[in-house]
Each structure stands twice: as C-alpha cells, then as structure tokens.
Amino acid sequence: MPEPDENSLVAYVDGELDAAMAREVERWLETSPAARNTVAKLRASAALVRAAFADAVHEPPPAGLVELLQTAAKRPRPARRYALPLAASIALAIGLGVGALAGVLGTRELAAPRTEAAAEMDRLLDNVAEYHRVYAREQRHMVEVSAAETPHLEDWLGRRMKGQLTIPDLTSQGLVFQGGRLLAFDGKPMAELIYKPADGLPVGLCIAFAVPGMKGAGTVQFGDLTVFHWVDNGYVYSVVGWANDRQIHAIADSVRAQLHL
Amino acid sequence: MAFIPTAYIASAQPEQRRRGDLWNNRNQPIVTRLPEGELRLSQSLGEQLLGLLPRLGRFARGLTGSTEDANDLVQAACQRALEREHQWMPGTRLDSWMFRIVRTLWIDELRGRKVRQGRGVVDAEEEIVVDGPRMIESRLTLDAVRRAVATLPDAQREVLLLVCVEGLSYRETAETLGLPMGTVMSRLARARLAIARLTEDNKDRADEPSNVVRWS
Numbered sequence: 001m002p003e004p005d006e007n008s009l010v011a012y013v014d015g016e017l018d019a020a021m022a023r024e025v026e027r028w029l030e031t032s033p034a035a036r037n038t039v040a041k042l043r044a045s046a047a048l049v050r051a052a053f054a055d056a057v058h059e060p061p062p063a064g065l066v067e068l069l070q071t072a073a074k075r076p077r078p079a080r081r082y083a084l085p086l087a088a089s090i091a092l093a094i095g096l097g098v099g100a101l102a103g104v105l106g107t108r109e110l111a112a113p114r115t116e117a118a119a120e121m122d123r124l125l126d127n128v129a130e131y132h133r134v135y136a137r138e139q140r141h142m143v144e145v146s147a148a149e150t151p152h153l154e155d156w157l158g159r160r161m162k163g164q165l166t167i168p169d170l171t172s173q174g175l176v177f178q179g180g181r182l183l184a185f186d187g188k189p190m191a192e193l194i195y196k197p198a199d200g201l202p203v204g205l206c207i208a209f210a211v212p213g214m215k216g217a218g219t220v221q222f223g224d225l226t227v228f229h230w231v232d233n234g235y236v237y238s239v240v241g242w243a244n245d246r247q248i249h250a251i252a253d254s255v256r257a258q259l260h261l
Numbered sequence: 262m263a264f265i266p267t268a269y270i271a272s273a274q275p276e277q278r279r280r281g282d283l284w285n286n287r288n289q290p291i292v293t294r295l296p297e298g299e300l301r302l303s304q305s306l307g308e309q310l311l312g313l314l315p316r317l318g319r320f321a322r323g324l325t326g327s328t329e330d331a332n333d334l335v336q337a338a339c340q341r342a343l344e345r346e347h348q349w350m351p352g353t354r355l356d357s358w359m360f361r362i363v364r365t366l367w368i369d370e371l372r373g374r375k376v377r378q379g380r381g382v383v384d385a386e387e388e389i390v391v392d393g394p395r396m397i398e399s400r401l402t403l404d405a406v407r408r409a410v411a412t413l414p415d416a417q418r419e420v421l422l423l424v425c426v427e428g429l430s431y432r433e434t435a436e437t438l439g440l441p442m443g444t445v446m447s448r449l450a451r452a453r454l455a456i457a458r459l460t461e462d463n464k465d466r467a468d469e470p471s472n473v474v475r476w477s
Contacts, residue, residue: 006447006450006451006454007443007446007447007450008446009450010446010449010450010453011431011446014424014431014449016430016431038454041453041454041457041458041461042450042453042454042457044457045425045453045454045456045457045460046425046453048402048403048406048456048460049406049410049421049422049425049426049453049456050425050426051403051406052403052404052406052407052410053319053322053323053407053422053426056318056319056322056323057315057316057318057319058315059315059318059319059322059328059331061314061315061318061332061335062332062333062335062336064336065314065335065336065339066311066314068339068340068343069307069308069310069311069314069339070307070311071307072305072306072307072310072343073305073306073307073308073311074307123305129347222347223347223348225347
C-alpha cells in the first residue's frame with residue numbers, strides 16, 4: 001500500500017475505513033511522523049469544529065416557525081389538491097362490511113366531531129399514499145403474502161378486518177393480483193391488496209376501518225400518485241396508483257362490483 | 262485524489278435494517294412491525310420537523326455565519342418542505358432531506374440576496390485575527406474556530422458541518438449533497454487541515470508575549 005494521503009487519513013480518523021484498511025493506515029502511522037502529525041491535526045480540528053457549534057442547538061427557533069409546524073403537525077398535508085369525484089363512482093350499491101365497529105373503535109373516536117373525521121380522512125389517505133410509495137417499489141418484497149396463498153390471505157386479512165374478504169379479480173382492468181400486506185393506521189389494522197399491470201407500476205386497494213363521521217368519496221392527488229376513496233358500512237376503501245383519475249375510477253368501479261367484505 | 266476505492270469506506274455499504282420498518286431522522290424506526298405482524302407508526306412531517314429544528318438551526322448557523330440569516334433560512338426550508346411533502350420518501354432520512362433543502366436554498370437564493378445587500382460576507386484575513394490574551398478563554402477560541410469555518414469555501418464548509426457537527430457518515434453526506442464519496446473526503450480533509458492551520462496561527466499569536474491584556 002502506498003503512503004496514505006490526506007483523504008484516507010481523514011477517513012481513518014473518522015472511523016470510516018473498514019477494519020483491514022484501518023490496520024494498513026495504522027501500520028503507516030507507526031513509521032511516518034508526518035502522517036501522525038496530519039492525523040493529530042485532523043482529529044483536533046474535528047473536535048474544535050464540533051465544540052464550536054455545539055451550543056448552536058440551544059438557540060431558540062425563529063418566532064412563528066414552531067407555531068407553523070405545530071399547525072402542520074395537526075393538518076399534515078395542507079398543500080394537497082382535491083378533485084371532485086365522478087358521479088358514477090359515488091353510487092355505493094354493494095353491501096359491504098359486517099364490521100363490529102363499536103368493538104374496534106375506542107370511545108375517543110366515537111366522540112370525535114365531524115371536522116375531526118375529515119382531518120382523520122386526510123391523514124388516512126396520506127398514509128395510504130405513503131405506504132404505497134414505499135412498498136410498491138419493493139421488487140422482491142412488494143407483498144407480505146403472495147397471490148399463490150390467496151385462501152390464506154383472504155382468511156387472515158378478513159379476520160383482521162373483521163369481515164369476510166374475497167379478493168377482487170381485476171383482470172378486466174388489465175391487473176394481475178400480486179398479494180397483500182397488513183398495515184396499520186392509528187393503531188388499527190389496514191389491509192392493502194396489490195395488483196400489477198402487464199407493464200407499469202403497481203396499483204393498491206386499501207381497506208381500513210372508518211371512524212364515525214367519515215363519509216362520501218373523492219379523488220386526492222399526492223404528487224404523481226392518485227388515490228380514490230369511498231366509505232361504506234364502516235370501512236374506507238381506497239384505490240391508489242400511478243395512474244390517471246379515469247383509470248383509478250374504473251378500477252374502483254370494478255372493485256365495488258365484486259367486494260363483499 | 263483519493264487512492265482508496267469507495268468500497269473500503271465502511272459507510273459505503275448499505276445499512277442493514279429490519280425489513281418492514283420505516284425510519285426517522287435519527288435512524289430510529291417510526292413504523293415498527295410488532296411480533297403479531299401489525300405495524301405501529303409514526304409522526305407527521307410537521308412533528309418530525311419540530312424535533313429536527315435545533316439541528317437545522319445549527320446547520321444553518323454554520324452555513325450562514327449569522328443567527329439572523331440562519332433563522333430566515335430555517336423558516337424558508339421548513340416552508341418548502343411542507344409544500345413539497347409529497348417528494349419526501351418516508352423511510353429515507355428526514356435530516357438528510359432537510360439539510361439538502363437548507364443548503365440548496367442558501368446557495369441558490371438567500372446567500373445571493375445577502376451578498377447583494379452587502380451582508381454575510383466575511384473578510385477572511387481580517388476576521389480570523391484574534392489577539393493573544395483572549396485566546397486563554399476557550400469560548401473565544403471557539404469564536405475563532407467559527408470564524409475560521411466562515412472563511413472556508415462553501416463547498417468545504419457544508420461537508421465539514423455535515424460530518425463533524427451533524428454526525429452524518431460520508432455516504433450520507435455524499436447523498437445529501439449529491440457528490441461522489443471521493444469528493445466528500447477530499448473536501449473534508451482540506452477543510453479540516455485549513456481549520457487546523459488557521460487555529461494554529463492563532464495559537465502562535467497567543468503564545469507571543471503580549472502586554473496588552475483585554476478582558477471583554
């Protein structure tokens with residue numbers, strides 16, 4: 001190994017070298033006073049700089065910023081755009097859900113006023129989009145239980161969601177069922193079923209427990225992700241994917257025609 | 262030039278994390294898989310930013326060299342983050358994302374404004390001079406270090422602050438700043454040696470006999 005340069009010495013001082021390289025550098029340090037001197041400087045300067053800015057964490061944040069963030073913490077996504085739902089997609093004809101809702105929800109949620117339900121819906125859809133963004137990009141672990149185990153999946157997720165789950169067949173929409181995953185929202189279970197087009201990005205169907213006051217249907221855009229949701233019989237259903245409104249609504253219609261939770 | 266291939270840098274290897282968990286800015290899981298398979302989460306962006314404010318303030322203070330500019334910068338960065346929340350991937354580190362926003366805003370927008378207003382520019386050679394007797398107080402030594410940091414080129418200063426003050430690994434720093442790891446190392450080494458040289462100069466002055474004693 002050639003004499004270590006400043007770059008490898010700084011990496012050595014910061015503990016960024018792997019063990020073998022660090023030993024090489026240490027061997028050099030034994031023989032080179034110049035390298036030892038450089039190491040001492042690199043070490044001392046790091047300590048000085050750290051100390052010089054240590055107190056800066058205690059400076060009060062700018063006035064107003066804390067308030068702004070606290071408000072944002074309550075309403076996580078103020079910048080979102082809402083689109084009106086298509087008339088066709090509001091027709092909620094299918095009998096869905098046999099949820100023993102009161103047993104699942106705490107009294108706090110039952111007492112929640114209407115406006116809180118709307119905020120809660122915001123947060124729920126937010127989570128649906130974020131989960132989808134994370135998991136849909138996983139190649140090998142996109143789902144927890146694969147489509148090959150559909151009967152088990154229906155049984156397991158059905159029990160978690162307190163209902164009888166039949167996985168909708170969306171081949172008419174060009175989507176092949178991949179499998180499902182159990183997620184959580186506000187400490188309650190939420191199921192996501194994932195489908196894939198022949199080429200393109202996965203589409204998810206999420207089923208979550210609704211809180212009293214949640215109602216209606218709508219489309220929300222999260223950056224490039226579209227989420228269409230509807231509430232029925234104690235459940236919130238949402239279809240999420242990198243597709244346009246029309247495609248997402250068509251998928252939702254197909255789901256509603258089949259789902260008998 | 263770095264003669265060590267990136268492969269030898271320990272932090273270049275992806276971290277081993279438990280699958281199924283999401284992570285917050287302190288590398289702690291925000292969504293954790295419970296033994297029964299359920300997931301527990303999580304904090305909203307606003308809440309997480311609140312927790313991150315002290316570190317953002319410190320980083321901004323180091324970049325700008327002024328508390329006032331740092332406050333403007335942090336405020337602007339948080340607003341931008343809230344506007345662009347959809348761009349943040351949960352599961353990636355929020356601190357890196359925020360440091361990147363702070364740094365981009367500073368370089369692209371605020372710094373230019375301050376310079377045009379004639380503020381925020383430090384004359385290196387003049388500012389770094391600290392007269393001898395004051396050096397006996399370590400608080401003042403650290404003042405000198407802060408001034409030395411302010412004299413560094415932006416490109417070196419941001420690397421130095423992220424690694425030495427914010428404790429990011431080389432890999433995280435490279436990702437935050439969009440730089441190759443070799444560049445991170447060489448900028449860091451140059452910055453550290455410059456700081457050593459500048460503070461060493463001060464110490465030499467401090468060692469010189471002086472009959473001027475100022476306690477301020």
